[in-house]
Amino acid sequence: MARITAGVASSHVPLLGVAVDQGKTGDDYFGPIFAGYEWTKQWEKETKPDVVILVYNDHASAFDMKIIPTFAIGCGERYKSADEGWGPRPVPDVEGHPDLAWHIAQSLILDEFDMTIINEMDVDHGLTVPLSMMFGQPDKWPVKVVPLAVNVVTYPVPSGNRCWALGEAIKRAVESFPEDLNVQIWGTGGMSHQLQGPRAGLLNREWDNKFLDLLIGDTDAARYIPHLEYLRETGSEGIEMVMWLVMRGALGKTTKCLHRHYHIPCSNTAIGHLVLEPTE
Amino acid sequence: MTAPGEKQNIHDYLAEFDDIPGTRVFTAARARKGYWLNQFAMSLMKPENRDAWKADERKYLENWPMSDEQKEAILARDYNRCLDLGGNVYFLAKVFSTDGLSFAEAVSTMTDMTFPEYREMMNKGGRSPQGNRSIKGGY
Numbered sequence: 237m238a239r240i241t242a243g244v245a246s247s248h249v250p251l252l253g254v255a256v257d258q259g260k261t262g263d264d265y266f267g268p269i270f271a272g273y274e275w276t277k278q279w280e281k282e283t284k285p286d287v288v289i290l291v292y293n294d295h296a297s298a299f300d301m302k303i304i305p306t307f308a309i310g311c312g313e314r315y316k317s318a319d320e321g322w323g324p325r326p327v328p329d330v331e332g333h334p335d336l337a338w339h340i341a342q343s344l345i346l347d348e349f350d351m352t353i354i355n356e357m358d359v360d361h362g363l364t365v366p367l368s369m370m371f372g373q374p375d376k377w378p379v380k381v382v383p384l385a386v387n388v389v390t391y392p393v394p395s396g397n398r399c400w401a402l403g404e405a406i407k408r409a410v411e412s413f414p415e416d417l418n419v420q421i422w423g424t425g426g427m428s429h430q431l432q433g434p435r436a437g438l439l440n441r442e443w444d445n446k447f448l449d450l451l452i453g454d455t456d457a458a459r460y461i462p463h464l465e466y467l468r469e470t471g472s473e474g475i476e477m478v479m480w481l482v483m484r485g486a487l488g489k490t491t492k493c494l495h496r497h498y499h500i501p502c503s504n505t506a507i508g509h510l511v512l513e514p515t516e
Numbered sequence: 517m518t519a520p521g522e523k524q525n526i527h528d529y530l531a532e533f534d535d536i537p538g539t540r541v542f543t544a545a546r547a548r549k550g551y552w553l554n555q556f557a558m559s560l561m562k563p564e565n566r567d568a569w570k571a572d573e574r575k576y577l578e579n580w581p582m583s584d585e586q587k588e589a590i591l592a593r594d595y596n597r598c599l600d601l602g603g604n605v606y607f608l609a610k611v612f613s614t615d616g617l618s619f620a621e622a623v624s625t626m627t628d629m630t631f632p633e634y635r636e637m638m639n640k641g642g643r644s645p646q647g648n649r650s651i652k653g654g655y
Contacts, residue, residue, distance in 0.1 A: 250619065296607045392542075433626055438642060439638075471539075503620045
């Protein structure tokens with residue numbers, strides 16, 4: 237049967253993609269950011285996941301204002317890199333895993349999570365930047381990907397509690413898939429950042445680190461953090477961190493931290509990165 | 517923290533957002549008001565539309581059912597005004613990408629700082645949350 241063997245959390249700042257694509261990952265500005273991912277790159281090579289369930293948000297690329305799905309799962313064969321206004325990122329196509337994705341989609345709906353199904357879409361930096369951070373610049377991504385898009389743009393976005401519960405349901409769904417698959421789940425976005433208005437540029441090292449602490453061990457306190465707290469403490473775009481809770485929920489009762497990295501700033505954003513293992 | 521199982525009333529939920537300094541939370545009301553402004557911005561994801569926009573911005577806007585205020589705000593690149601009129605930053609990003617501006621530079625225009633000043637603030641750890649969390653509470 238398939239198993240979720242690990243969870244990874246990472247920011248997905250578009251500038252990180254630019255740094256990879258333009259070969260700047262070792263310079264003075266980006267070097268300390270990418271250094272914190274070296275451990276993970278090596279670990280990914282050793283653990284060789286078959287599939288990554290990649291929880292991310294679309295930034296007005298595949299979805300415009302016409303349709304706003306709260307939770308959407310990609311069940312397609314493959315996805316191309318989106319043109320976000322300056323041409324698509326030069327990265328390989330992302331290969332899907334339709335069998336697993338459809339199994340998860342069906343299981344989630346029976347489990348009372350009414351998912352939107354996506355068969356065709358382009359994927360933007362929210363999905364491709366984390367792949368670049370974990371795998372560098374291969375000719376072909378070494379994993380298949382099940383994209384799971386969360387609305388974190390138009391309010392109300394889903395509650396932290398709902399995101400955590402979705403993760404729990406994803407765990408049940410994966411474990412009822414008959415094929416032996418090593419599955420990771422990644423939660424992306426965040427950490428503190430605000431990209432709009434006179435308060436733009438807000439960062440909160442203390443709060444971010446408290447949030448990282450709450451994802452490790454057996455506490456589930458993070459699922460009850462209200463939207464207002466993210467907005468006040470972490471900036472208007474810090475709300476992306478609810479997507480990390482989908483990942484955390486899918487790891488079960490207790491986690492062990494294998495790797496942790498935090499860096500301020502990358503452009504407007506605080507970079508956070510965790511590798512977690514379920515311990516039950 | 518909300519208590520486990522507690523459900524919030526939508527009116528209370530939305531009212532709280534007005535207490536955050538210098539921030540326009542992208543609520544359904546803003547999304548409705550800014551619908552065509554955001555859809556216009558979205559159209560700039562296509563290279564042929566970017567060319568048409570660059571050739572004559574005002575003419576390009578004629579095809580979009582936006583308010584005059586929205587059109588003037590976008591022509592002036594007054595992004596705070598765009599936010600007030602229902603714009604969302606991920607959509608407005610298509611405009612500043614088309615202009616060749618980085619995210620950080622475009623974002624800095626919404627603050628009271630120049631871009632070099634903003635960049636320096638970010639490199640020194642960003643804007644502190646202290647005093648920036650609540651208008652009423654002043655903390």
